[in-house]
Amino acid sequence: MRTPSRWTLRRRLVVVLVALVAVVALGMGAVSALALRGSLVTQVDEQLSAANGRAANASMRFPPGDATTNPGGGDDRPSPGNLAPGQGINTINLFKLDDVVRADYIDEDGQRQYLDDDQSATLLAVPQDSHAHPVTLGDLGTYRAMSTTTGDGAVVVTALPTTALTSTVTRFVVVEIVVGVLALLVAATVGLVLVRRELRPLDRMAATATRVSRLPLDRGEVVLAERVAEQDTDPSTEVGQVGSALNQLLGHVSAALTARHESESQVRQFVADASHELRTPLASIRGYAELVRRSPEVLPDGAVTSLSRIESEAARMTGLVEDMLLLARLDAGRTLETEPVDLGMLAIDAVGDAHAAGRDHQWRLDLPDVEHDAEPVVVGDEHRLRQVFANLLANARLHTPPGTTVTVQVRTVGPDVEVRVTDDGPGIPEELRDRLFQRFTRGDESRTRGTGSTGLGLAIVDAVVGAHAGTITADPGPDGGTTFTVRLPAA
Ligand SMILES: Nc1ncnc2c1ncn2[C@@H]1O[C@H](COP(=O)(O)OP(=O)(O)OP(=O)(O)O)[C@@H](O)[C@H]1O
Numbered sequence: 001m002r003t004p005s006r007w008t009l010r011r012r013l014v015v016v017l018v019a020l021v022a023v024v025a026l027g028m029g030a031v032s033a034l035a036l037r038g039s040l041v042t043q044v045d046e047q048l049s050a051a052n053g054r055a056a057n058a059s060m061r062f063p064p065g066d067a068t069t070n071p072g073g074g075d076d077r078p079s080p081g082n083l084a085p086g087q088g089i090n091t092i093n094l095f096k097l098d099d100v101v102r103a104d105y106i107d108e109d110g111q112r113q114y115l116d117d118d119q120s121a122t123l124l125a126v127p128q129d130s131h132a133h134p135v136t137l138g139d140l141g142t143y144r145a146m147s148t149t150t151g152d153g154a155v156v157v158t159a160l161p162t163t164a165l166t167s168t169v170t171r172f173v174v175v176e177i178v179v180g181v182l183a184l185l186v187a188a189t190v191g192l193v194l195v196r197r198e199l200r201p202l203d204r205m206a207a208t209a210t211r212v213s214r215l216p217l218d219r220g221e222v223v224l225a226e227r228v229a230e231q232d233t234d235p236s237t238e239v240g241q242v243g244s245a246l247n248q249l250l251g252h253v254s255a256a257l258t259a260r261h262e263s264e265s266q267v268r269q270f271v272a273d274a275s276h277e278l279r280t281p282l283a284s285i286r287g288y289a290e291l292v293r294r295s296p297e298v299l300p301d302g303a304v305t306s307l308s309r310i311e312s313e314a315a316r317m318t319g320l321v322e323d324m325l326l327l328a329r330l331d332a333g334r335t336l337e338t339e340p341v342d343l344g345m346l347a348i349d350a351v352g353d354a355h356a357a358g359r360d361h362q363w364r365l366d367l368p369d370v371e372h373d374a375e376p377v378v379v380g381d382e383h384r385l386r387q388v389f390a391n392l393l394a395n396a397r398l399h400t401p402p403g404t405t406v407t408v409q410v411r412t413v414g415p416d417v418e419v420r421v422t423d424d425g426p427g428i429p430e431e432l433r434d435r436l437f438q439r440f441t442r443g444d445e446s447r448t449r450g451t452g453s454t455g456l457g458l459a460i461v462d463a464v465v466g467a468h469a470g471t472i473t474a475d476p477g478p479d480g481g482t483t484f485t486v487r488l489p490a491a
């Protein structure tokens with residue numbers, strides 16, 4: 001059971017509404033029942049006062065001379081109060097003079113009924129102050145009683161039954177409870193329907209926000225067309241204000257994303273253009289340098305070495321420019337070739353090349369069994385995928401010491417083809433791990449400078465794999481080295 005603070009707004013509103021109605025109904029019911037009882041009691045007391053007055057007068061007019069002739073009580077003659085004209089049925093009158101007590105009433109059938117001693121004693125205990133007091137007379141029930149003394153010392157007590165009063169109040173309370181419960185049911189039902197209806201726009205807004213949250217907003221050109229419907233954006237209601245604020249937010253985000261995309265495109269275009277433009281002069285530099293180097297006889301001493309440095313640096317720069325151009329094109333979402341590519345074949349070629357380039361390393365190849373396993377074929381751009389292998393193997397060669405064993409494993413895993421390049425070298429430096437696939441991330445500057453490292457290799461691998469809807473991860477290898485795992489959807 002969830003705590004009230006975690007209830008839905010709907011439930012909370014309905015519960016609050018029902019609680020309010022209950023409190024109001026309870027308050028009104030209690031107040032009106034008390035008021036009703038009060039006014040009924042006042043009515044009875046007025047009648048009581050009149051009856052007591054009549055009884056007192058009658059007692060004066062009929063001095064109970066018999067009292068002296070019949071001492072010691074046990075008197076079953078009527079009390080003078082009940083002989084007075086105007087006394088109603090069920091009106092109890094008690095008369096006491098000296099030791100003589102007479103107490104009786106006329107019942108519904110017109111029969112005179114006498115009170116027993118206990119009942120008489122109860123009535124005699126009522127203070128003789130001419131005020132009404134509640135009393136309970138055994139089986140007879142509850143009464144209001146008033147007691148007075150007459151001039152000759154007689155005590156006259158009159159009592160009127162309150163049974164009718166009590167049953168009227170009880171009936172009123174029962175009706176009130178029934179009506180109250182009905183009102184609560186109606187409040188709960190109507191409240192639920194109304195609250196549901198009023199909050200439905202919030203559901204629609206939440207749905208809009210959820211749809212937006214699922215849009216791929218992190219890259220490329222983003223079209224943020226989702227908006228809250230017109231009907232839910234009325235600024236004169238609170239919910240509408242939320243809707244219209246959400247729309248403003250979406251509009252703002254959409255504009256910002258468009259602006260961001262435009263400026264990114266400009267930068268990308270600039271890099272692409274610059275790289276492209278640099279290719280021709282670089283090719284010329286290399287060409288001329290080679291030309292001059294081939295006629296060493298006309299060159300002064302030392303110039304040949306400088307020229308070969310010029311050539312190699314120009315070659316390195318060409319590589320860098322090519323990498324930047326490729327990244328700019330992949331960023332721009334340039335469509336790739338889509339042809340079936342056998343990654344097993346690419347692995348064989350790549351390991352062959354790596355073996356030639358790095359004779360101090362051990363190169364191992366682990367390919368699927370042609371007889372049993374599915375062929376590791378993916379659909380993509382062969383040229384780019386070759387580059388993935390080349391970059392990963394170049395890293396395994398350049399960033400590990402001689403003698404390192406590098407294993408390239410290709411296999412089919414479920415719907416994917418998986419390529420693992422594992423080495424038992426020193427592993428990726430700790431400080432690089434978080435941004436390994438970002439551009440220009442490279443290890444120890446002095447060493448990488450020497451090897452002509454730029455830090456674009458893994459960024460290109462990541463971009464190419466991403467363009468093929470694949471994933472790449474780098475993990476510490478089993479023997480302390482590094483394992484790069486590339487997964488691409490199988491053809
Ligand atoms: N197998 C590996 N073992 C240890 N360190 C590695 C390995 N592969 C990559 N690294 C580290 O990650 C860094 C980034 O690699 P990346 O291929 O992106 O750039 P680079 O090799 O330095 O330069 P480039 O590939 O552009 O010539 C490297 O500089 C190196 O420090």
Ligand SMILES: [Mg+2]
Pocket residue numbers: 391394395456457458
């Ligand atoms: Mg590299």
